Amino acid sequence: MALRGNLRDFTITQLLNLINLANKTGTLVVEGPSETAEVAFRNGKLAYAQMAHEDGSLAFVLFKAKKLSSGQFKSIQQRAAHISDKELGLLLINAGYLSQEDILTNLQQHFADIIQRLFTWVEGFFHFDNDALPPDDRISVRLDLENLIIEGSRQMREWEQLQDEIPSLDMALKFMDRPGTNLRNVNLSVEEWRVVSYINPRNTIRQIANATKMNDMEIRRIVYGLLQAGLVVTTRLEGAVVPASTMRVFPSEDKEEQKSLVNRLINRIRSL
Protein backbone atom coordinates (compact mmCIF):
# COMPACT_ATOMS: atom_id res chain seq x y z
CA MET A 1 0.00 0.00 0.00
CA ALA A 2 1.28 3.44 -0.92
CA LEU A 3 2.71 5.44 1.92
CA ARG A 4 0.61 8.58 1.92
CA GLY A 5 -1.34 10.54 4.48
CA ASN A 6 -1.75 13.58 6.65
CA LEU A 7 0.86 15.03 9.04
CA ARG A 8 -1.81 15.32 11.71
CA ASP A 9 -2.13 11.54 11.78
CA PHE A 10 1.48 10.66 11.06
CA THR A 11 4.20 13.06 12.15
CA ILE A 12 7.54 13.76 10.47
CA THR A 13 9.27 11.93 13.34
CA GLN A 14 7.15 8.82 12.75
CA LEU A 15 7.77 9.01 8.98
CA LEU A 16 11.55 9.27 9.36
CA ASN A 17 11.52 6.44 11.87
CA LEU A 18 9.65 4.24 9.46
CA ILE A 19 11.96 5.09 6.54
CA ASN A 20 14.97 4.42 8.76
CA LEU A 21 13.76 1.11 10.19
CA ALA A 22 12.43 -0.19 6.86
CA ASN A 23 15.61 0.86 5.00
CA LYS A 24 13.43 2.52 2.39
CA THR A 25 14.63 3.95 -0.90
CA GLY A 26 12.57 6.65 -2.58
CA THR A 27 11.43 10.24 -2.29
CA LEU A 28 9.19 11.64 0.41
CA VAL A 29 7.13 14.61 -0.80
CA VAL A 30 5.67 16.75 1.98
CA GLU A 31 3.20 19.48 1.11
CA GLY A 32 3.08 21.91 4.01
CA PRO A 33 0.79 24.93 4.42
CA SER A 34 2.97 27.19 2.26
CA GLU A 35 5.90 25.10 1.05
CA THR A 36 6.63 21.71 -0.45
CA ALA A 37 9.68 19.64 0.38
CA GLU A 38 11.12 16.67 -1.50
CA VAL A 39 13.44 14.44 0.49
CA ALA A 40 15.18 11.45 -1.06
CA PHE A 41 16.42 8.41 0.87
CA ARG A 42 18.64 5.54 -0.14
CA ASN A 43 18.43 2.37 1.99
CA GLY A 44 17.00 4.31 4.93
CA LYS A 45 19.62 7.06 4.83
CA LEU A 46 19.11 10.67 3.82
CA ALA A 47 20.40 11.22 0.29
CA TYR A 48 19.05 14.56 -0.85
CA ALA A 49 16.57 17.29 0.15
CA GLN A 50 15.08 20.20 -1.68
CA MET A 51 12.43 22.82 -0.94
CA ALA A 52 10.28 23.18 -4.05
CA HIS A 53 10.51 26.95 -4.37
CA GLU A 54 14.08 27.42 -3.23
CA ASP A 55 17.31 27.28 -5.14
CA GLY A 56 18.87 23.96 -4.15
CA SER A 57 21.84 24.15 -6.51
CA LEU A 58 25.31 23.45 -5.20
CA ALA A 59 26.34 27.02 -6.04
CA PHE A 60 23.56 28.44 -3.86
CA VAL A 61 24.28 26.03 -0.99
CA LEU A 62 27.96 27.06 -1.00
CA PHE A 63 27.06 30.74 -1.28
CA LYS A 64 24.64 30.42 1.69
CA ALA A 65 27.40 28.71 3.67
CA LYS A 66 29.74 31.62 2.79
CA LYS A 67 32.06 29.33 0.81
CA LEU A 68 31.42 31.43 -2.28
CA SER A 69 31.25 35.22 -2.34
CA SER A 70 28.25 36.92 -3.89
CA GLY A 71 30.44 37.92 -6.87
CA GLN A 72 31.54 34.31 -7.40
CA PHE A 73 27.97 33.09 -7.04
CA LYS A 74 26.72 35.63 -9.62
CA SER A 75 29.48 34.76 -12.00
CA ILE A 76 28.68 31.00 -11.72
CA GLN A 77 25.01 31.76 -12.32
CA GLN A 78 25.84 33.84 -15.43
CA ARG A 79 28.62 31.81 -16.99
CA ALA A 80 28.13 28.31 -15.72
CA ALA A 81 24.38 27.99 -15.35
CA HIS A 82 24.34 25.04 -17.79
CA ILE A 83 26.78 22.84 -15.85
CA SER A 84 25.52 20.29 -13.36
CA ASP A 85 26.23 20.23 -9.62
CA LYS A 86 28.59 17.29 -10.08
CA GLU A 87 30.54 19.16 -12.77
CA LEU A 88 30.68 22.32 -10.69
CA GLY A 89 31.86 20.33 -7.69
CA LEU A 90 34.66 18.76 -9.75
CA LEU A 91 35.68 22.16 -11.12
CA LEU A 92 35.90 23.65 -7.62
CA ILE A 93 37.89 20.66 -6.33
CA ASN A 94 40.24 20.63 -9.33
CA ALA A 95 40.80 24.36 -8.99
CA GLY A 96 41.86 23.69 -5.41
CA TYR A 97 39.17 26.07 -4.23
CA LEU A 98 37.29 23.54 -2.09
CA SER A 99 37.85 19.95 -1.01
CA GLN A 100 35.41 17.11 -1.59
CA GLU A 101 34.84 17.03 2.15
CA ASP A 102 33.94 20.75 2.17
CA ILE A 103 31.33 20.18 -0.49
CA LEU A 104 29.81 17.10 1.14
CA THR A 105 29.75 18.70 4.61
CA ASN A 106 27.95 21.78 3.33
CA LEU A 107 25.43 19.72 1.38
CA GLN A 108 24.79 17.51 4.42
CA GLN A 109 24.21 20.60 6.55
CA HIS A 110 21.85 22.06 3.95
CA PHE A 111 19.83 18.82 3.74
CA ALA A 112 19.77 18.47 7.54
CA ASP A 113 18.47 22.06 7.82
CA ILE A 114 15.60 21.20 5.49
CA ILE A 115 14.75 18.14 7.62
CA GLN A 116 14.82 20.28 10.78
CA ARG A 117 12.41 22.72 9.16
CA LEU A 118 10.08 19.82 8.39
CA PHE A 119 9.85 18.99 12.09
CA THR A 120 7.97 22.26 12.66
CA TRP A 121 5.28 21.30 10.14
CA VAL A 122 2.22 19.95 11.86
CA GLU A 123 -0.22 20.43 8.98
CA GLY A 124 0.12 19.03 5.49
CA PHE A 125 0.06 15.96 3.30
CA PHE A 126 2.79 13.53 2.38
CA HIS A 127 3.42 10.69 0.00
CA PHE A 128 6.39 8.44 -0.52
CA ASP A 129 7.39 7.55 -4.09
CA ASN A 130 9.17 4.22 -3.88
CA ASP A 131 12.51 4.08 -5.71
CA ALA A 132 12.29 7.68 -6.96
CA LEU A 133 15.71 9.29 -6.51
CA PRO A 134 17.11 12.74 -7.30
CA PRO A 135 18.42 13.38 -10.85
CA ASP A 136 21.88 11.90 -11.56
CA ASP A 137 23.49 15.33 -11.98
CA ARG A 138 22.79 16.20 -8.35
CA ILE A 139 25.22 15.28 -5.60
CA SER A 140 23.68 13.01 -3.01
CA VAL A 141 24.96 12.14 0.48
CA ARG A 142 24.50 9.29 2.95
CA LEU A 143 23.36 10.65 6.28
CA ASP A 144 22.09 8.49 9.17
CA LEU A 145 18.61 9.47 10.29
CA GLU A 146 18.95 8.67 14.00
CA ASN A 147 20.73 11.90 14.93
CA LEU A 148 18.37 13.95 12.81
CA ILE A 149 15.38 12.36 14.54
CA ILE A 150 16.80 13.01 18.02
CA GLU A 151 17.70 16.61 17.18
CA GLY A 152 14.31 17.09 15.50
CA SER A 153 12.43 15.79 18.53
CA ARG A 154 14.39 18.17 20.74
CA GLN A 155 13.52 21.05 18.44
CA MET A 156 9.89 19.98 18.41
CA ARG A 157 9.71 20.29 22.19
CA GLU A 158 11.33 23.71 21.99
CA TRP A 159 8.98 24.63 19.16
CA GLU A 160 5.91 23.66 21.23
CA GLN A 161 7.15 25.75 24.14
CA LEU A 162 7.87 28.72 21.88
CA GLN A 163 4.41 28.42 20.34
CA ASP A 164 2.88 28.51 23.80
CA GLU A 165 4.86 31.63 24.61
CA ILE A 166 4.30 33.37 21.28
CA PRO A 167 1.07 31.92 19.91
CA SER A 168 0.83 34.34 17.00
CA LEU A 169 3.37 36.05 14.77
CA ASP A 170 0.77 38.62 13.79
CA MET A 171 1.30 40.60 16.98
CA ALA A 172 3.61 43.58 17.08
CA LEU A 173 6.35 44.33 19.63
CA LYS A 174 7.19 47.45 21.52
CA PHE A 175 9.96 48.33 23.92
CA MET A 176 9.05 47.93 27.56
CA ASP A 177 8.49 51.15 29.38
CA ARG A 178 11.39 50.80 31.81
CA PRO A 179 13.20 54.03 32.51
CA GLY A 180 16.88 53.48 33.17
CA THR A 181 17.26 50.49 30.86
CA ASN A 182 19.68 51.29 28.09
CA LEU A 183 19.84 48.82 25.22
CA ARG A 184 23.44 49.83 24.58
CA ASN A 185 24.38 48.15 27.85
CA VAL A 186 22.71 44.87 26.92
CA ASN A 187 24.79 42.22 25.18
CA LEU A 188 22.84 41.25 22.10
CA SER A 189 23.95 39.04 19.22
CA VAL A 190 24.04 40.35 15.66
CA GLU A 191 20.81 38.49 14.91
CA GLU A 192 19.12 40.00 17.98
CA TRP A 193 20.23 43.50 16.99
CA ARG A 194 18.78 42.97 13.53
CA VAL A 195 15.42 42.07 15.10
CA VAL A 196 15.64 44.94 17.61
CA SER A 197 16.16 47.42 14.77
CA TYR A 198 12.73 46.52 13.37
CA ILE A 199 10.81 46.60 16.66
CA ASN A 200 7.98 49.01 16.30
CA PRO A 201 4.23 48.72 17.03
CA ARG A 202 3.68 49.09 13.27
CA ASN A 203 5.60 45.89 12.39
CA THR A 204 4.27 42.41 13.09
CA ILE A 205 6.69 39.72 14.26
CA ARG A 206 6.06 37.98 10.93
CA GLN A 207 7.11 41.12 9.01
CA ILE A 208 10.26 41.36 11.11
CA ALA A 209 11.00 37.70 10.30
CA ASN A 210 10.57 38.39 6.59
CA ALA A 211 12.75 41.48 6.70
CA THR A 212 15.51 39.68 8.59
CA LYS A 213 15.08 36.46 6.54
CA MET A 214 14.44 34.32 9.61
CA ASN A 215 12.17 31.32 9.78
CA ASP A 216 9.37 30.95 12.37
CA MET A 217 11.60 29.09 14.79
CA GLU A 218 14.47 31.58 14.61
CA ILE A 219 12.30 34.66 15.07
CA ARG A 220 10.34 33.02 17.90
CA ARG A 221 13.57 32.09 19.66
CA ILE A 222 14.89 35.66 19.51
CA VAL A 223 11.59 37.29 20.45
CA TYR A 224 11.24 34.84 23.35
CA GLY A 225 14.66 35.90 24.64
CA LEU A 226 13.81 39.59 24.35
CA LEU A 227 10.47 39.02 26.11
CA GLN A 228 12.10 37.03 28.89
CA ALA A 229 14.72 39.73 29.37
CA GLY A 230 11.88 42.21 29.84
CA LEU A 231 13.15 44.37 26.97
CA VAL A 232 10.01 44.15 24.85
CA VAL A 233 6.32 43.33 25.22
CA THR A 234 3.85 42.14 22.64
CA THR A 235 1.26 44.65 21.55
CA ARG A 236 -1.59 44.94 19.08
CA LEU A 237 -0.45 46.08 15.66
CA GLU A 238 -0.76 49.85 15.42
CA GLY A 239 -3.41 50.84 12.91
CA ALA A 240 -4.74 47.29 12.69
CA VAL A 241 -8.39 47.07 11.86
CA VAL A 242 -10.20 45.45 14.75
CA PRO A 243 -12.85 43.08 13.47
CA ALA A 244 -16.18 44.72 14.09
CA SER A 245 -17.95 43.07 16.98
CA THR A 246 -21.47 42.02 16.24
CA MET A 247 -22.43 43.07 19.75
CA ARG A 248 -22.25 46.70 20.80
CA VAL A 249 -20.27 47.54 23.92
CA PHE A 250 -22.57 50.41 24.89
CA PRO A 251 -26.31 50.51 24.27
CA SER A 252 -25.97 54.09 22.97
CA GLU A 253 -23.61 55.68 20.45
CA ASP A 254 -23.75 59.02 22.27
CA LYS A 255 -20.47 59.71 24.13
CA GLU A 256 -22.14 61.66 26.94
CA GLU A 257 -24.65 58.88 27.50
CA GLN A 258 -21.84 56.37 27.57
CA LYS A 259 -19.98 58.36 30.22
CA SER A 260 -23.15 58.72 32.23
CA LEU A 261 -23.66 54.96 32.03
CA VAL A 262 -20.15 54.27 33.34
CA ASN A 263 -20.69 56.77 36.17
CA ARG A 264 -23.95 55.00 37.07
CA LEU A 265 -22.06 51.72 37.19
CA ILE A 266 -19.39 53.27 39.42
CA ASN A 267 -21.99 54.61 41.84
CA ARG A 268 -23.76 51.27 41.94
CA ILE A 269 -20.62 49.27 42.62
CA ARG A 270 -19.62 51.71 45.38
CA SER A 271 -22.98 51.21 47.03
CA LEU A 272 -22.78 47.41 47.08
Added chain:
Amino acid sequence: MQTVKMVVTGPFSAGKTEFIRSVSEIDVVSTERKISSASEKSVKESTTVAMDFGRITVDDDLVLYLFGTPGQRRFDFMWEILSEGMLGFIVMVDSTRPETFREARSILETFHAYAPTPYVVSANKQDMKEAWDIEDMRHVLRLDSKVKLIPCVATDRDSVKAILLELLYSILSEMENGEK
Protein backbone atom coordinates in the same frame (compact mmCIF):
# COMPACT_ATOMS: atom_id res chain seq x y z
CA MET B 1 -33.65 47.61 29.72
CA GLN B 2 -30.01 48.34 28.85
CA THR B 3 -27.34 45.75 29.52
CA VAL B 4 -23.55 45.91 29.56
CA LYS B 5 -21.07 43.18 30.30
CA MET B 6 -17.65 42.59 31.76
CA VAL B 7 -15.60 39.42 31.45
CA VAL B 8 -13.60 37.77 34.22
CA THR B 9 -10.90 35.54 32.83
CA GLY B 10 -7.72 33.83 33.98
CA PRO B 11 -6.12 30.41 34.29
CA PHE B 12 -7.69 27.34 35.85
CA SER B 13 -8.48 27.81 39.55
CA ALA B 14 -7.56 31.51 39.64
CA GLY B 15 -10.77 32.38 41.51
CA LYS B 16 -13.05 33.65 38.74
CA THR B 17 -16.19 31.93 39.97
CA GLU B 18 -15.61 33.15 43.54
CA PHE B 19 -15.01 36.68 42.27
CA ILE B 20 -18.37 36.80 40.50
CA ARG B 21 -20.12 35.06 43.38
CA SER B 22 -18.93 37.77 45.80
CA VAL B 23 -20.81 40.59 44.08
CA SER B 24 -23.55 38.98 42.03
CA GLU B 25 -27.08 39.63 43.28
CA ILE B 26 -28.23 36.31 41.85
CA ASP B 27 -26.77 32.92 42.59
CA VAL B 28 -24.06 32.59 40.01
CA VAL B 29 -25.32 30.51 37.13
CA SER B 30 -22.36 28.25 37.04
CA THR B 31 -21.70 25.41 34.63
CA GLU B 32 -19.32 23.56 36.89
CA ARG B 33 -18.50 19.91 36.42
CA LYS B 34 -16.58 17.41 38.50
CA ILE B 35 -12.94 17.31 37.44
CA SER B 36 -11.75 14.07 35.90
CA SER B 37 -8.07 14.93 35.36
CA ALA B 38 -5.93 13.77 38.28
CA SER B 39 -3.53 16.72 38.08
CA GLU B 40 -6.33 19.28 38.04
CA LYS B 41 -8.24 17.39 40.72
CA SER B 42 -5.37 17.98 43.10
CA VAL B 43 -6.15 21.72 42.83
CA LYS B 44 -9.94 21.67 43.11
CA GLU B 45 -12.87 19.30 42.80
CA SER B 46 -14.99 21.01 40.13
CA THR B 47 -14.41 23.53 37.35
CA THR B 48 -16.32 25.87 35.04
CA VAL B 49 -16.75 24.30 31.62
CA ALA B 50 -18.77 26.89 29.69
CA MET B 51 -19.12 30.09 31.70
CA ASP B 52 -20.20 31.65 34.95
CA PHE B 53 -22.86 34.26 34.86
CA GLY B 54 -23.55 36.92 37.49
CA ARG B 55 -25.71 40.03 37.54
CA ILE B 56 -25.68 43.44 39.20
CA THR B 57 -28.77 45.59 38.67
CA VAL B 58 -27.71 49.24 38.48
CA ASP B 59 -31.14 50.85 38.26
CA ASP B 60 -34.49 50.32 36.56
CA ASP B 61 -32.90 50.78 33.21
CA LEU B 62 -29.41 49.27 33.44
CA VAL B 63 -27.98 45.85 34.29
CA LEU B 64 -24.32 44.79 34.44
CA TYR B 65 -23.59 41.18 33.56
CA LEU B 66 -20.40 39.47 34.69
CA PHE B 67 -19.21 36.53 32.64
CA GLY B 68 -16.54 34.18 33.92
CA THR B 69 -14.62 32.19 31.34
CA PRO B 70 -13.57 28.57 31.68
CA GLY B 71 -9.92 28.46 32.67
CA GLN B 72 -8.63 25.44 30.83
CA ARG B 73 -7.19 25.94 27.37
CA ARG B 74 -9.32 23.15 25.96
CA PHE B 75 -12.38 25.38 26.42
CA ASP B 76 -10.82 28.44 24.80
CA PHE B 77 -13.25 28.26 21.89
CA MET B 78 -15.66 29.99 24.35
CA TRP B 79 -13.37 32.93 24.95
CA GLU B 80 -13.94 34.81 21.73
CA ILE B 81 -17.70 34.39 22.05
CA LEU B 82 -17.65 35.71 25.61
CA SER B 83 -15.42 38.65 24.71
CA GLU B 84 -17.91 39.97 22.15
CA GLY B 85 -19.21 43.38 23.20
CA MET B 86 -17.48 43.49 26.58
CA LEU B 87 -16.97 46.83 28.31
CA GLY B 88 -13.68 45.62 29.74
CA PHE B 89 -12.12 42.55 31.29
CA ILE B 90 -10.43 41.37 34.45
CA VAL B 91 -7.59 38.85 34.39
CA MET B 92 -7.55 36.85 37.61
CA VAL B 93 -4.21 35.40 38.65
CA ASP B 94 -3.68 33.09 41.61
CA SER B 95 -0.81 34.80 43.49
CA THR B 96 0.13 31.52 45.16
CA ARG B 97 0.59 29.50 41.93
CA PRO B 98 3.49 30.93 39.93
CA GLU B 99 3.24 27.99 37.54
CA THR B 100 0.07 29.64 36.16
CA PHE B 101 1.60 33.11 35.56
CA ARG B 102 2.74 32.29 32.04
CA GLU B 103 -0.71 31.03 31.16
CA ALA B 104 -2.24 34.21 32.64
CA ARG B 105 0.00 36.36 30.45
CA SER B 106 -1.00 34.37 27.41
CA ILE B 107 -4.74 34.66 28.26
CA LEU B 108 -4.33 38.41 28.73
CA GLU B 109 -2.75 38.75 25.29
CA THR B 110 -5.42 36.59 23.69
CA PHE B 111 -8.28 38.64 25.17
CA HIS B 112 -6.60 41.90 24.32
CA ALA B 113 -6.29 40.69 20.75
CA TYR B 114 -10.01 39.83 20.64
CA ALA B 115 -11.02 43.30 21.82
CA PRO B 116 -8.73 46.19 22.76
CA THR B 117 -10.93 47.21 25.68
CA PRO B 118 -9.54 48.36 29.05
CA TYR B 119 -8.53 45.66 31.49
CA VAL B 120 -7.08 45.21 34.96
CA VAL B 121 -5.11 42.32 36.40
CA SER B 122 -6.26 41.02 39.74
CA ALA B 123 -3.68 39.29 41.95
CA ASN B 124 -5.97 36.92 43.83
CA LYS B 125 -5.38 35.09 47.14
CA GLN B 126 -3.21 37.88 48.46
CA ASP B 127 -4.37 36.96 51.96
CA MET B 128 -2.41 33.72 51.79
CA LYS B 129 1.05 33.27 53.19
CA GLU B 130 2.47 31.85 49.96
CA ALA B 131 1.17 34.77 47.83
CA TRP B 132 3.76 36.40 45.64
CA ASP B 133 4.60 40.04 46.11
CA ILE B 134 2.69 42.30 43.70
CA GLU B 135 5.78 43.88 42.18
CA ASP B 136 7.39 40.46 41.64
CA MET B 137 4.22 39.36 39.89
CA ARG B 138 4.32 42.46 37.69
CA HIS B 139 7.79 41.49 36.50
CA VAL B 140 6.96 37.86 35.85
CA LEU B 141 3.69 38.73 34.13
CA ARG B 142 5.64 41.32 32.09
CA LEU B 143 3.09 44.03 32.82
CA ASP B 144 3.84 47.56 31.79
CA SER B 145 3.88 50.06 34.67
CA LYS B 146 0.67 51.57 33.26
CA VAL B 147 -1.27 48.30 33.62
CA LYS B 148 -3.24 48.12 36.85
CA LEU B 149 -2.22 45.07 38.89
CA ILE B 150 -4.39 45.06 41.98
CA PRO B 151 -4.21 42.80 45.06
CA CYS B 152 -7.40 40.89 45.61
CA VAL B 153 -9.18 38.34 47.75
CA ALA B 154 -11.99 37.02 45.57
CA THR B 155 -14.09 35.87 48.51
CA ASP B 156 -14.09 39.38 49.99
CA ARG B 157 -16.78 41.63 48.54
CA ASP B 158 -14.92 44.89 49.22
CA SER B 159 -11.85 43.57 47.49
CA VAL B 160 -13.90 42.57 44.45
CA LYS B 161 -15.65 45.94 44.44
CA ALA B 162 -12.26 47.67 44.36
CA ILE B 163 -11.26 45.67 41.27
CA LEU B 164 -14.50 46.44 39.44
CA LEU B 165 -14.17 50.13 40.32
CA GLU B 166 -10.59 50.27 39.03
CA LEU B 167 -11.73 48.76 35.75
CA LEU B 168 -14.57 51.28 35.48
CA TYR B 169 -12.17 54.16 36.23
CA SER B 170 -9.93 52.88 33.44
CA ILE B 171 -12.90 52.73 31.06
CA LEU B 172 -13.93 56.28 31.98
CA SER B 173 -10.40 57.57 31.67
CA GLU B 174 -10.00 55.98 28.23
CA MET B 175 -13.26 57.59 27.10
CA GLU B 176 -12.06 60.97 28.31
CA ASN B 177 -8.65 60.55 26.69
CA GLY B 178 -10.35 59.53 23.45
CA GLU B 179 -12.18 62.86 23.38
CA LYS B 180 -8.99 64.91 23.65
